[in-house]
Amino acid sequence: ASSIQTMQEIERSLKFKKIPAGSPNQDELSQMTATFNRMMERLEESFQSQQQFVSDASHELNTTLMIIEGYANMLRRWGTRDEDIRKESIESIYEETQRMRTMTQQLLTLASSQQQDSGPYERVELVGCCQQVVAHLKPVHERQISIFTEEKEIWLDANLAKIKQLLVILLDNALKYSSEEIEIWLSTDEKDVHLRVKDYGIGIPESEIKRVFERFYRVDSSRHRKTGGTGLGLPIAKAITDAHQGTIRMESAEGEGTDVIVTLPQKQQERLSLQ
Structure with missing residues (x-):
């Protein structure tokens, strides 16, 4: 009772x-x-x-x-x-x-x-997708963005618009907080695709790395108005990777730079519809 x-x-x-x-x-x-x-x-x-x-x-x-x-x-x-x-x-x-x-x-x-989840999924070729996004950003920022990969093509099931948005967010962040070259590393294993965006900028204190994916959290709130940040970019990136059943994490050393590492499954299981 x-x-x-x-x-x-x-x-x-x-x-x-x-x-x-x-x-x-x-x-x-x-x-x-x-x-x-x-x-x-x-x-x-x-x-x-x-x-x-x-x-x-x-x-x-x-x-x-x-x-x-x-x-x-x-x-x-x-x-x-x-x-x-x-x-x-x-x-x-x-x-x-x-x-x-x-x-x-x-x-x-x-x-x-x-x-909602990120469907509908389509077959997305990641190397070409990264090249496209970089080609759009380079003229605006006049900065070197290099893509490194051993694969000619990397295919995965994904929502193309969302993956492009994810790339733009990660590159935009790297461009804001560094003035050196930015690197994109792409690789793949039996079941996953790995995407790493690396910058050689100011870095983030270790104590704050976990919090950067929280909405509106900014490492240095006095700086965000100057850089135009809203504190919503990385939370959106996390929402996109979550919707694709993937993971996103950050590694950083203050004064040396930051790596954001995204892992996405190559194949999306057809999930049961709840309707």
Whole structure:
């Protein structure tokens, strides 16, 4: 009866509670209780993370709006008389709205990548895909980006648009935090494909490496406005690799550079549809 009471309380108050564990000999019931409690834990974690996300997103957008409002006020008061103030205000308002547009698009990307898997899959050739992305980025940044691989072609089941987006995010990060050449290393084994993006930039302290995949986390928040970062790039990269049943991790040494290593399965198992 206490199990049912707890469930009814959860339903009524929408608060996460656990069922008290019964005596160990009620096998099926104790398994159900353990499963239910694990589910409650996961729901609570997910709920708290969503709340944190909403509060972080509001804070980020609010900061941008406050800056825009400040400059708009300056324009109203002195814009007609002072040419320098007018230029600075218009430039800053434009920059902040661009930031906000980027952030809003990224928030939408994150929201949609959490609601669905990455299908439909197609056969994607990774070496050519990397060459294409590099060809797009090189003229913009005028920096050396080299691709190293022993394979002529590397095929995998993937969503091509998402893989390109993943590459752009990783290269964009490397370009922001380094001024040397950037390297892409591609390799494959019996079942997986390995993609490594290597830069020789400022690196990341070891204590912070785990947190870079958290939404809005930035290693140095004072620096992100200068580099234009939103703290959403790597979380989107992680959402893309998760959706492809892959993994992403980072290795870094301060002052020496950073490697981001992505592993993706060559073949996607046809997963059972839940519909």
